[in-house]
Amino acid sequence: MAINFYDYVSSYDFVPFAELQSNDDFKVISSKQSSLISTAIKEVYKKKSEVTIEFKPETIKKEKTILKFKLKQAHQYASDPDGYLRYKLTAVNGQVFVSNYNKKEIEHDLGVKRYDGIVEIVFSKNLMQSVKYIDFYYKDNTDAWLDLKGELPDSWEHCGRVTIGAASTCYCNRGFTEEEMTNILTQLRKSDDVHYEIQFDKSGNTLYIDKEGKVISSTDTGRRPPEAVDKYRVQKNAFDKEGINIFDFKMEEKIQSKDANINTLTDELNKAFEKYQINTCIRKIHFLAQSYEESQRFHKTYESNPISTLSGGEHYRGRGLLQLTHDYNYEKFYIDLFKKIPTEKELDNFASRVSKELHLAVFGSAFYWKNIGSLKGNISQFADKDDVLTVSKEINGYKKNNALPNGYEERVRYTNELKKIFKYEKCINKK
Numbered sequence: 001m002a003i004n005f006y007d008y009v010s011s012y013d014f015v016p017f018a019e020l021q022s023n024d025d026f027k028v029i030s031s032k033q034s035s036l037i038s039t040a041i042k043e044v045y046k047k048k049s050e051v052t053i054e055f056k057p058e059t060i061k062k063e064k065t066i067l068k069f070k071l072k073q074a075h076q077y078a079s080d081p082d083g084y085l086r087y088k089l090t091a092v093n094g095q096v097f098v099s100n101y102n103k104k105e106i107e108h109d110l111g112v113k114r115y116d117g118i119v120e121i122v123f124s125k126n127l128m129q130s131v132k133y134i135d136f137y138y139k140d141n142t143d144a145w146l147d148l149k150g151e152l153p154d155s156w157e158h159c160g161r162v163t164i165g166a167a168s169t170c171y172c173n174r175g176f177t178e179e180e181m182t183n184i185l186t187q188l189r190k191s192d193d194v195h196y197e198i199q200f201d202k203s204g205n206t207l208y209i210d211k212e213g214k215v216i217s218s219t220d221t222g223r224r225p226p227e228a229v230d231k232y233r234v235q236k237n238a239f240d241k242e243g244i245n246i247f248d249f250k251m252e253e254k255i256q257s258k259d260a261n262i263n264t265l266t267d268e269l270n271k272a273f274e275k276y277q278i279n280t281c282i283r284k285i286h287f288l289a290q291s292y293e294e295s296q297r298f299h300k301t302y303e304s305n306p307i308s309t310l311s312g313g314e315h316y317r318g319r320g321l322l323q324l325t326h327d328y329n330y331e332k333f334y335i336d337l338f339k340k341i342p343t344e345k346e347l348d349n350f351a352s353r354v355s356k357e358l359h360l361a362v363f364g365s366a367f368y369w370k371n372i373g374s375l376k377g378n379i380s381q382f383a384d385k386d387d388v389l390t391v392s393k394e395i396n397g398y399k400k401n402n403a404l405p406n407g408y409e410e411r412v413r414y415t416n417e418l419k420k421i422f423k424y425e426k427c428i429n430k431k
């Protein structure tokens, strides 16, 4: 009787991720199991296990969480289910950790325990945010694997990967999508300039509304103003009036129309935030709140009535999202960009570009935020403490007699509103 080769080897399955023991800390996004891998037939069955898991935002705030895999037989000659098996962990920063047989642990802060075919991986808070993936390898023969350290030799067979990700509901360490920025602006405008407007008919007569909410015609004199009838008021806000049009105010200098859109704004903010480390929710919230106030709801990037004490003269009035002001500040930004000291004419021309080119309007503001400030600089340090008053002073200036910065009430309100829009209470870095 002929022995079927494949029947024979199939009794030595290697299925590293036979069971991923899911719990509330993470969710399995996708899972593909290797059905059969054995060295003898690896060319035929070269399927690899692939599992993608995502840690939930609440989990990432925990000190640690445990991920468990139950292994089937790792190799036909192995006495342990996880015999001849190695794990290699790759972090976002490129750091690699490899399991060591003797210690039965990967040498880093992520502890790995193995017992009865269970691989238990402990993720610290730090690691949950930095791990990219865990690779699983197995070795066919018994040579040179007991004292394995460092990089895995090529002869090890890659048989599966677990990709780890943090559920991205907060804005730390990532850019905004255009959709998210649209939502942020929409919500901000809806929360702003809220009031009730009395409604009138075509002839300008006041309209009334009855108990049931029905509008009463102004010609219906018999029914007004009785009790239970009120003036017809409608709630209006900045969104009703302005939509999400941006940088559209008619000014002497304004953003070029090709850049006056959410797509370009999102793109420039993302790049500037990365470059100047405005990289957590709270920093972004404060930066956007101040920008929103300074640019009159992202409508203008040019100051209409400059102060009389401008260094360098009136030309060096406020420009950009945060109103970069004074010749010496424009010069610092110029040097940061071009790595040279500008001539007077070059600086003159450059200043005008900060209100017209969105790239400069955004980067000039982020540069000011990180490197200048009105007194202490690096405004992120005050954002980190959620200190709106000092952030506002660093943007608007420290006034005599400790008076509040201009528009302080709005700065506070926009900051609070952005916290709601960002769902800041769920931020992975919220203290």
Ligand SMILES: [Zn+2]
Residues within 6 Å of the ligand: 170, 171, 172, 280, 281, 282, 426, 427, 428, 429, 430
């Ligand atoms: Zn966050």
